[in-house]
Amino acid sequence: MPATGPIAFAGSPIDRADHIRVDDDALAGLMDWRAKVLALDGLLPQIDDMGGLVWGNLADVPQEAELVFLGMMDDKAHFAAVPDGGDTGPAFAMPRAWQAIQQLSPQDLAIYGGARSLVDWHARHQFCAKCGGKTKLAKGGWQRNCSFDGGCGAQHFPRTDPVTIMLVENNGKLLLGRQPRFPARAFSALAGFVEPGETIEEAVAREVHEEAGLRVHDVEYIATQPWPFPSQLMIGCYSKTDETEITLDVEELEEARWFTREEVQHAMDTIGSEEGPFNAPPPAAIAHSLLKWWLEKEGA
């Protein structure tokens, strides 16, 4: 299979050290002057002059802050503190987050993405969905318990939402669409959440039919990406259709069109400029990796 190239937000060098999460004593023993704490401004990373993530220590964090154990790196425990508020908006509506994405090294991006998803989840889950009581952080931040007086005792776990994102091909042409909220001239792969009661392949077929009125077959898994706005597992797929006539779901898409290999190649060569036939997704998005994969496959 041709390569997608590196996937942004993947490849974190942190060892999640699961055995430490479940061991309160081991965790407490790591929370001393050697521990590193990710410097965040709300949910945004602080970035140093070299373009790297800034790490502080436990003394930098308010005593009442909730701390998430990210894992071990260079023999040191790494943490992130839960900020006051979360944010479920899309990345492209956050210029400062987007700027950070483009500045950080692949490894720092992966560390930041994982930490952001986790602390955002804690910020938005201070209460128990089952009984409405206050929850508190447990297992180094990989769980929240409804364990205050009078709580129901429910356990809650960080959430990761599987989303399918798919290339649809008909006879050498690729279907791409634009959502009303996209930047000017931007087209990308269609996408949608996997719902309870369906497989990845069923979700791909349903989404393409809902959004573009096309029936697909031969759905193939290509690659995944963890996407931290707020916490999706983007499942990249490739599919084929024998149909060409698009019936647009105007609630979801402003436009959807077929693009030739040459058009996709031209757009990928001119990202961010006004030159190409459309504005292709940037390298941080898995849609970019999928288009790269497709061009390589078609070129072979």
Add this chain to the structure above:
Amino acid sequence: MPATGPIAFAGSPIDRADHIRVDDDALAGLMDWRAKVLALDGLLPQIDDMGGLVWGNLADVPQEAELVFLGMMDDKAHFAAVPDGGDTGPAFAMPRAWQAIQQLSPQDLAIYGGARSLVDWHARHQFCAKCGGKTKLAKGGWQRNCSFDGGCGAQHFPRTDPVTIMLVENNGKLLLGRQPRFPARAFSALAGFVEPGETIEEAVAREVHEEAGLRVHDVEYIATQPWPFPSQLMIGCYSKTDETEITLDVEELEEARWFTREEVQHAMDTIGSEEGPFNAPPPAAIAHSLLKWWLEKEGA
């Protein structure tokens, strides 16, 4: 690629009719005497003499019940009512659920599974995780809003948790493990939740290393299954290792062993009996489908 055979809980014949969910008038227009409501006993299905799901109508449901729109089938709207309580336990600890799984047709099983995940989610999410206020059902049951007086206005969506479940092969032998809670003699594929900040492939590698101390490579996606106890997306993968020495995580696994092709074949031929070398996972589990796929691949 060899086939896995049919995947249990997949292949629902219901059209999810997404466009109706978002259209309050259309939804209200379908809620009349023609509408079908899935007969549930708590979270368990009611099954008729022919082994099929029992469907009632809206008159059978208490007026205050929350209704989830499952979708359209045979030109009729199909609903399920939210029961009083949810249940996050494993299926094999629920003898009546397990009995139903073995009795229902593949199509009914898929309908029941999707409905169960949804109504269970509603039952366990009556409150807003962000502010602790009461939530109410919206968009035909595909959303809950914190929209009572004084609520924060947060929107909540049904949850689906991606879980990797993986075959690990070394030189024609397969790694299978048993959790302490498994039925007697049962061995199955290792499995674990995908965490924020990792790809499917990274989750597979981390889980196998955590639970068995082995480093895997060449992780390959095989198939997915929606699993409704309570709502997982089981992502079935195949991987290879060059290592043989197992270091067990005794918190997660009671035992893990290498099995030959002949042993796996014998176990698959003698499921539920005392005869084979171990008790292989039943057809309802994706682990069964993965073992079937592997045997077919090895046989080729």
